[in-house]
Amino acid sequence: MPQPRVLVLRAPGTNCDVETAHAFELAGAVAERVHVGRLMENAALASRYQILCLPGGFSYGDDIAAGRILATRMRRHLGDLMHHFVDSGDNLVLGICNGMQVLMRLGVLTSGVGQLQTAGGPAESADDSIPPATLTWNNHGRFEDRWVNLAVDKTPCVFLRDIEQMYLPMAHAEGKFIARDAEVLEELRSAGRLALRYCEPSGEIQSETLPFPINPNGGDANVAGVCDASGRVFGLMPHPERHIDPTQHPFWTRRKEQPEHGEGLQMFRNAVEWFA
Numbered sequence: 001m002p003q004p005r006v007l008v009l010r011a012p013g014t015n016c017d018v019e020t021a022h023a024f025e026l027a028g029a030v031a032e033r034v035h036v037g038r039l040m041e042n043a044a045l046a047s048r049y050q051i052l053c054l055p056g057g058f059s060y061g062d063d064i065a066a067g068r069i070l071a072t073r074m075r076r077h078l079g080d081l082m083h084h085f086v087d088s089g090d091n092l093v094l095g096i097c098n099g100m101q102v103l104m105r106l107g108v109l110t111s112g113v114g115q116l117q118t119a120g121g122p123a124e125s126a127d128d129s130i131p132p133a134t135l136t137w138n139n140h141g142r143f144e145d146r147w148v149n150l151a152v153d154k155t156p157c158v159f160l161r162d163i164e165q166m167y168l169p170m171a172h173a174e175g176k177f178i179a180r181d182a183e184v185l186e187e188l189r190s191a192g193r194l195a196l197r198y199c200e201p202s203g204e205i206q207s208e209t210l211p212f213p214i215n216p217n218g219g220d221a222n223v224a225g226v227c228d229a230s231g232r233v234f235g236l237m238p239h240p241e242r243h244i245d246p247t248q249h250p251f252w253t254r255r256k257e258q259p260e261h262g263e264g265l266q267m268f269r270n271a272v273e274w275f276a
């Protein structure tokens, strides 16, 4: 099987790059951690890689808003790099937690939705000043760090193939997903782009916004992860790289039998297998 190469992008304040690179390596990829400054010096480095991963953390101290500064730097200086990974059709992009926040600010997870078709003219955004969706502060206004149950919707998302449910840690302050309006939410939902959602331990999602703590932030439609229309670009707020080994499960000592791997590993394997 060809071994894809993963660019794990670091910025000042990133703190999950080592374990994210480890998860990709365990899944069979070659992963390298590369500082955003190195890419700004030489954006052509991107052509060596097939997967771009934006890991979790506090890039640029979450100043202004989580993910905002890194997204602005990428938009301003790394347009070709994003084009290589997002638009070429041959590559994958994964944003985890702070990485999802960056992808949301870049608009790549909600691209193509919320457009108005003007008579005879090109599609234009319904309201250019307001993005179709964003991530904002958790309802209770605090950083929340614990384990959550997640259900996978019928979705084109490459990373979630053959996964129905996952139990993963979440750790964020600004993870509440809100759509601009009901039409945008429906557009994303009907395309299977609201790929990952907080659910009850049984896997059920009984209401549009499940109560705290099942839905840890109060976000619309219990959304925890969103993909682009192709399913190759995916962002999620929980941390799959923190559950790749069974002993990372909070109750692992009480289990009679241990599974071979933690529940997050399949996501990284799916990415590697996509290149087979």
Ligand SMILES: NC(=O)CC[C@H](N)C(=O)O
Pocket: 055, 056, 057, 058, 059, 062, 066, 096, 097, 098, 099, 143, 171, 172, 173, 174, 175
């Ligand atoms: N774990 C993370 O990546 C945290 C994301 C971001 N710093 C937040 O608090 O929302």
